[in-house]
Amino acid sequence: MKALIVEDDQDLRRQLFTQLSDKGYTVEECETGKDALFLGKEYEFDIAIVDLGLPELSGLEVIRGWREAQRDFPVLILTARGHWQDKVEGLESGADDYLVKPFQPEELTARLNALVRRAAGHSKPKLSFGPLTLDTVSRVVQLNGDEVRLTSYEYRTVEYLMMNAGKTISKAELTEHLYHQDFDRDSNVLEVFIRRLRQKLDPEQTLQPILTVRGLGYRFNPELASS
Template identity: 45%
Template sequence: MRILLVEDDATLAGAIARALRAENFAVDIAPDGEDGGHLGSTEIYDAVVLDLGLPKRDGWSILREWRAEGRTMPVLILTARDGWSEKVEGFKAGADDFMTKPFRVEELVMRLRASVRRAAGHAATRIVSGPLTFESQTGVFELDGLPLKLTAFEWRVLSCLALRAGTVVERSQLIERVYEGDADVDSNTLDVIVWRLRKKLGPAMIETVRGRGYELTGKRE
């Protein structure tokens, strides 16, 4: 899963990014409204954390522009402005959630996970695909009831597939959601990650759909 963080406070942005990366998220940071608006319009993100009081462009105008462009990723507004009118304006602009500063990073992580899950069409937190279970609110995978140990890249790929189990996820979409914007990605890296996941899950659990991408089937054989 890949998150866009639009926050001009470098110290706060760094702390949020570290917390999200510790939970296996890929994070791109935009320090002002101009960069944030551009990234949100041109890249694929599972969710966005958006400050309102930004240099160059304010968060409201960015969010309105994204929604006018048809960008549907969940957006959580994170701001020091705690007035009711600001919240109303944010939701009118197309926000999915709202948090005020100061806040607990743990709550931010949980809210982001919930937003991503709902955006993928899941009401329940527990997602089951054959012997594989994904507890989306904690980020824990289990295989046959036992915790599954995954690297950060493996977790990102498998979580994307699990949220869309039974459908084909295109290679380009997986790559967009797994790597941060400045990553130097080799064309074979995704294949290596999928190969490692098949060794842990069973070869039939992830099907290659030639010319398109991968599908989590839920089948052991």
């Protein structure tokens, strides 16, 4: 999942960057409202974390600008303001949730995960398709109740595909949402991940969980039957 952090406090921004990266997010960051408005309009994100007190443009102005541009990724507001009026104003500007500083890292992660799941149409932290289960909290994938050992990149790939089950995901979209800027976009690394995932998720070759849509990309099969 790809997250945008908009925070002008450098220490907090780096803390958030580290925390989200450790949780498997691909993270972009900026410190001004103008930069945030540009990034949110020009690039795809799965979620954004926005401080209200930003230089150049306020967090509320940024969120309004995104929504006016039809950018509908979920937004979590960070605010030092505890008044209910400020929270209401943030939500009415187009934000989806808020968190008052200071906050516990675990609460931030839980709120982000919930927003991402709901945006993809999932209300529960566990996604189940036939014998395959993905726990977005523990970041564990199981096949018939047994854990499937995955690398970090493999987990990111299968999580994104399962979150968007039934939707055809292009290679460009998958790369954009899952991998950092230094990822070799011209290599066949993504194809290697997909091939390995198919072997790990479907060792008996009976489920076909990841389908190739010729010329378009990949699609996770939501209609899996138990083997």
